[in-house]
Amino acid sequence: MASRAQKVPQRVRLLRVDPGIGWRIRRFLGSPGHVVGALFGIAGIILLDIGLIHGLLAAGVIVGMYAIGYFLASRPKITQDFGVEPAKDADKIEVGLDQMLSSVRRRVSADIYQVVLSIRDAIVFTLDHAADMQTDPDIYAVRQTAMTYLPEALSKYMALPRAYAERQILENGKTSHDILLDQLRLMESKVHEVADLIIERQSQRLVTHGRFIADRFGDSSLEADNQAQAAVPAAARAPVAAPMAQSELEAKRERVKVG
Numbered sequence: 001m002a003s004r005a006q007k008v009p010q011r012v013r014l015l016r017v018d019p020g021i022g023w024r025i026r027r028f029l030g031s032p033g034h035v036v037g038a039l040f041g042i043a044g045i046i047l048l049d050i051g052l053i054h055g056l057l058a059a060g061v062i063v064g065m066y067a068i069g070y071f072l073a074s075r076p077k078i079t080q081d082f083g084v085e086p087a088k089d090a091d092k093i094e095v096g097l098d099q100m101l102s103s104v105r106r107r108v109s110a111d112i113y114q115v116v117l118s119i120r121d122a123i124v125f126t127l128d129h130a131a132d133m134q135t136d137p138d139i140y141a142v143r144q145t146a147m148t149y150l151p152e153a154l155s156k157y158m159a160l161p162r163a164y165a166e167r168q169i170l171e172n173g174k175t176s177h178d179i180l181l182d183q184l185r186l187m188e189s190k191v192h193e194v195a196d197l198i199i200e201r202q203s204q205r206l207v208t209h210g211r212f213i214a215d216r217f218g219d220s221s222l223e224a225d226n227q228a229q230a231a232v233p234a235a236a237r238a239p240v241a242a243p244m245a246q247s248e249l250e251a252k253r254e255r256v257k258v259g
Contacts, residue, residue: 093124115188
């Protein structure tokens, strides 16, 4: 129980998404099933409009066509209880993680949920900003965390009665709750480490681009030419002064001779 009392440093959320009823509504309205079902339903309305179906039959046909379109449409496939099938599309992984969060929201304690939410944020951020790093081992580890490690850990924990998981001491004085929390914090540390590396890499790119801009537009060739032209007359005035003084001296001598 001592591990629960330990204070864990709070991480800054990379995203600000907390799945709830609003998320479910948005996902449903934008899902392929709803879109295709609506198109089928519109086809039923057209049949009603041209007079091929009437009354209760029309209502049944429209609802039935919507249902057919909904279930025929492709939808993200969930493996076992949580997660998504391996895919390169980060959007599908995000959908699977959000569904997982929605499923565990009221079935685990608040500390577990917050760590899972932090892991989800780091994974989504990383996959959204790692388009040129798809073969990187760290990115692969993040994907595996989303599709395998995290779902499996939660599935095994949620197979236990919650009271047992939170109270029964197993080994090293820890409960199943404590053991899962340790695993989740290890995953959290890794995925946030990868996210931090991506942020650092993007920051370095910005610095490099700033240096390029400074080199490209800092000192123009026109300014350099103007500075060179301004320096030439100043250097040329000194040697010209001597011939002018010599010519004046010769003129004075001529006047003396004439006098």
